[in-house]
Amino acid sequence: MGQSLKERSVHADPPQGAVAVDATRLRRALADEERRFAETTAGSHHLYRSAREVLVGGVPSSYQSGNPWPLYLSHGNGPVVWDVDGTDRIDYHAGFGAMVQGHAHPVLVREMHTRYAKGSHMAAPTEDAVLVAKALSGRWRLPSWRFTSSGSEATADAIRIARAYTGRDAIVKTVGSYHGHHDAVLVGLGTDAAVDPVSGTSRPASAGIPDAVAAQTLAVPFNDAPALTRLLSALSIRDHLPACFILEPAFMFGLANPEPGYLEAVRDITRHYGVVLIFDEVKTGLTIAAGGAAERYGVMPDMVTLAKALGGGLPSGAVGSTEEIMAVVESRRVLQAGTFNGNALTMAAARANLTEILTPEAYVQLERIGARIVSGCRAVLDEHGITGHTVSAGARGCVALSGGPIRDHASLRDYEHPGLTRLTWLHAVNRGIYVTPARPEQWTLSVAHAEKDADVYVEVFRELVSSLTS
Numbered sequence: 087m088g089q090s091l092k093e094r095s096v097h098a099d100p101p102q103g104a105v106a107v108d109a110t111r112l113r114r115a116l117a118d119e120e121r122r123f124a125e126t127t128a129g130s131h132h133l134y135r136s137a138r139e140v141l142v143g144g145v146p147s148s149y150q151s152g153n154p155w156p157l158y159l160s161h162g163n164g165p166v167v168w169d170v171d172g173t174d175r176i177d178y179h180a181g182f183g184a185m186v187q188g189h190a191h192p193v194l195v196r197e198m199h200t201r202y203a204k205g206s207h208m209a210a211p212t213e214d215a216v217l218v219a220k221a222l223s224g225r226w227r228l229p230s231w232r233f234t235s236s237g238s239e240a241t242a243d244a245i246r247i248a249r250a251y252t253g254r255d256a257i258v259k260t261v262g263s264y265h266g267h268h269d270a271v272l273v274g275l276g277t278d279a280a281v282d283p284v285s286g287t288s289r290p291a292s293a294g295i296p297d298a299v300a301a302q303t304l305a306v307p308f309n310d311a312p313a314l315t316r317l318l319s320a321l322s323i324r325d326h327l328p329a330c331f332i333l334e335p336a337f338m339f340g341l342a343n344p345e346p347g348y349l350e351a352v353r354d355i356t357r358h359y360g361v362v363l364i365f366d367e368v369k370t371g372l373t374i375a376a377g378g379a380a381e382r383y384g385v386m387p388d389m390v391t392l393a394k395a396l397g398g399g400l401p402s403g404a405v406g407s408t409e410e411i412m413a414v415v416e417s418r419r420v421l422q423a424g425t426f427n428g429n430a431l432t433m434a435a436a437r438a439n440l441t442e443i444l445t446p447e448a449y450v451q452l453e454r455i456g457a458r459i460v461s462g463c464r465a466v467l468d469e470h471g472i473t474g475h476t477v478s479a480g481a482r483g484c485v486a487l488s489g490g491p492i493r494d495h496a497s498l499r500d501y502e503h504p505g506l507t508r509l510t511w512l513h514a515v516n517r518g519i520y521v522t523p524a525r526p527e528q529w530t531l532s533v534a535h536a537e538k539d540a541d542v543y544v545e546v547f548r549e550l551v552s553s554l555t556s
């Protein structure tokens with residue numbers, strides 16, 4: 087086992103985490119990178135000032151905010167995006183994990199032209215919707231599907247369906263997990279989620295959510311099957327079993343994968359208590375395998391939610407389940423609806439995406455590139471005697487400068503180091519790598535990424551680690 091950065095460090099920086107680096111070195115590196123970022127992003131700064139006059143915080147969505155300003159992008163092609171200053175970067179952000187087909191894929195450009203010219207939206211089913219549902223049933227071995235326009239809508243619909251099917255109100259999620267921006271799931275969220283370990287309750291993570299709604303959402307730690315058993319057993323005694331257990335089966339927080347046996351245990355426990363098991367595969371679906379985590383780990387949920395990579399870059403979402411559960415929708419006891427559900431343009435994109443781009447060969451290629459990044463970064467960690475945390479599966483992966491494996495909310499919280507996270511992001515974007523600000527150590531690849539892109543990622547990582555340790 088290698089040393090953690092903390093073990094190597096001279097000064098322990100913030101109290102937050104197990105990982106610490108020399109505080110003076112970190113401060114200096116941050117100042118240098120902040121300066122470099124400001125000097126090279128004048129166009130984004132200018133647009134930010136103008137945007138703030140009309141867009142709240144200068145952005146269309148709070149997750150697009152930036153410090154000191156967001157990078158405003160102009161266009162993308164294949165694995166590359168350009169900002170308004172004309173700087174190009176290899177895209178490992180992938181529009182929060184959606185652009186697995188890469189930017190402006192020629193197949194999608196052709197399909198969009200063709201479909202738009204024939205009408206893009208009729209709010210009526212098209213043949214493509216049938217083809218997409220058939221492709222998804224094949225990949226997930228769940229027969230009944232409906233579409234939405236986002237991941238949040240997919241999880242909201244899935245939870246409502248589970249509630250109607252079971253006749254129960256409570257739901258269970260995992261501590262810290264994100265499942266979208268609707269009231270039922272904005273509870274027990276983030277690394278500062280303060281969840282009562284016995285009752286599973288916590289405060290809403292956003293103002294504007296009624297306490298009465300938040301009280302129906304309980305949380306248990308990820309990778310902890312006994313905790314789920316304890317909670318369901320206690321709720322069963324009080325005759326207050328939940329409708330569903332919704333979890334991101336892999337890449338929780340973008341970093342933590344299920345330990346051997348965890349998903350199987352979750353399957354058994356939920357079946358035992360008659361609780362609907364929902365795999366939220368909004369991020370893992372179509373990225374870590376053709377049939378997402380269900381295929382990769384061989385565990386079948388009762389319901390699955392998809393979005394992101396489904397729509398080939400257009401807003402999309404889907405809920406799949408068994409005929410028995412979806413009967414509550416078929417009978418119209420549950421309203422599942424939306425003006426843009428199954429939108430003709432989105433369905434044409436999704437059909438081409440599933441049948442022509444995300445092919446079996448594409449997953450082989452994604453796996454190879456991901457493994458190349460991980461083995462390159464692992465070698466860097468080993469050279470510097472750092473334990474770290476590395477994971478890769480299909481298009482998804484991460485390399486974290488942690489003192490050990492990240493397996494749940496507690497180990498993520500221990501690892502969390504705002505200064506190091508900030509430096510990781512700045513260091514990357516200043517050197518041609520585009521990653522998400524919140525978790526810059528995770529990536530999503532596209533089918534357009536090649537070996538040379540992987541090697542750039544590794545080189546930039548090597549430079550970061552050397553600057554912190556040598």
Ligand code: PMP
Nearest residue numbers: 236237238264265266368369393
């Ligand atoms: N579930 C998961 C696992 C997600 O990662 C996200 C988005 N990051 C959502 C649901 C919500 O999706 P959307 O942003 O499309 O509403």
